[in-house]
Amino acid sequence: MWKNKNVWIILTGEFIAGLGLWMGIIGNLEFMQQYIPSDFYKSLLLIAGLLAGVAAGPAAGKMIDSRSKKNVLIVSGIARMLSVLFMFAAISYGSVWLMLLFLIGIQLSAAFYFPALQASIPMIVKDEELVQMNGVHMNVATLSRIIGTALAGILLAYVSLTVVYALSMAAYGLLLVSTFFLSLEEKQASDSENRISQGGFLEVMPVLKKAPAALSALILTIIPMLFIGGFNLMVINISELQQSTAVKGLLYTVEGLSFMVGAFLVKKLADRFNHIKLMLIFSLSTSIAHLSLFFSDHFWMSLLSFGLFGLSVGCFFPIASTIFQTRIQKEYHGRFFSFRNMLDRVMFQVVLLGTGLLLDTIGLQYMVLVFGALSLALTLVYGKKQLLAISRSSAVCREPEKASR
Structure with a gap:
């Protein structure tokens, strides 16, 4: 895998783009802090951008399946760079409306770029290398998040907001250039495959029903999302609970490093154990992590x-991505990953609003019990069904062996 130039192009591009993305996110927060006093209006602005990405999902999925994935990556990369021009104008005129156009442009380009990238990974590595590739890819994204946020924080102390966005745009430019060097083996599709690729967005639903492992992975993804959606709000509340500002940085660091460890370990585990069983184990440990925050007034x-949590999701997400890439037909990859992208965005917003509501009404320690118990119940109920299904399929496989004896 490491001798494959496409792997290096994708990983290097992901790191550079991640730096630009997170520098831009910190820049967004700085701009909103200057021009938008209301937290409610800030949240509305961010949600508007996310909703634009969700609305574009069906069109993005259909286009990714029916067009060259490399071309989709290139066009969405160009759109991402052009979107930054709105932010330069927003800074120049102090306009929140221009920032809204920037957020919509960024989210629209992301709605095309990330599903196309997920659909491209199975085209550059072998199936047995997918878990390792997905794990390394997520580690690179995590590393770029840590470095990008730290770098932006340092830069804002010494340079203007315009310079931060200029560096962000330069990173997007490097990603765009690297995309031109990708060599994707996009074979000429047959007439039947073309009909599948050009079908409607909702055709992904019957495909999911025929791939129970992928459907299981999609449902189990709800469990880490219950934690991720309220991540930042929980960090702020833990900091207030412990009356320590330093703990915020430590929590992000510990979670990020644990995630990277998990993503490195998952390849060995995935080679030895059933993927669905592994997902259930890591869903259970995620639930335990959520419940254990009841004692978050204690530093350690x-x-x-x-x-x-970081260790659990570092193992969970590479396995989930591998299941999606291998169990869903490649002709449906664009529509499926767009559907998953839409689902993640909607779920994130629901959990974020639910977290805020529960924090205001019952507080952090009881809120984590509610979400943790929900995660645990989903793991146990759904896990029981999946384990029974696995044992039945194993029994069916053993029947022909007995008959042959």
Whole structure:
């Protein structure tokens, strides 16, 4: 895998683009802090951008399946760079409306770029290398997040907001240039495959029903999302609970490092154990991490909870991505990954609003019990069904062996 130039192009591009993305996100927060006093209006602005990405999902999925994935990556890369021009204008005129156009442009380009990237990965590595590739890819994204946010924080102390966005745009430009060097083996499709690729967005639903492992992975993804959706709000509340500003940085660091460890370990585990069983184990450990935040007023307990969560999702997501890439027909990859992208965005917003509501009404310690218990119940109920299905399929496989004897 490491001798494949496409792997290096994607990983290097992901790191550079990640730096630009997170520098831009910190820039967004800085701009909103200057021009938007209301937290409610800030949230509305961010949600508007996300909703634009969700609305574009069906068109993005259909286009990715029916067009060259490399061309989709290139066009969405150009659109991302052009979107930054709105932000330069927003800074120049102090206009929130121009920033809204920037957020919509960024989210629209992301709605095409990320599903196309997920659909491209199975085209550059072998099936047995997918878990390792997905794990390394997520580690690179995590590393770029840590470095990008830290770099933006340092830069804002010394340079203007315009310079931060200029560097962000330069990173997007490097990603665009690297995309031209990708060599994707996009074979000429047959007439039947063309009909499948040009079908409607909702055709992904019957495909999911025929791929129970992929459907299981999609449902189990709800469990880490219950934690991720309220991540930032929980960090702020833990900091207030412990009356420590330093703990915020430590929680992010511990979670990020644990995630990277999990993503490195998952390849060995995936080679030895059933993928669905592994997902159930990591869903269970994610639920435990959520419940253990009841004791988040203790410094070491909060670090342990976030460390366990990072390790769990570092193993969970590479396995989930591999299941999606291998169990869903490649002709449906664009529509499926667009559908998953839409689902993640909607779920994130629902959990974020639910977290805010529960924090205001019952507080952090009881909120984590509610979400943790929900995660645990989903894991146990759904896990029981999946384990029974696995044992039945194993029994069916053994029947022909007995007959042959």
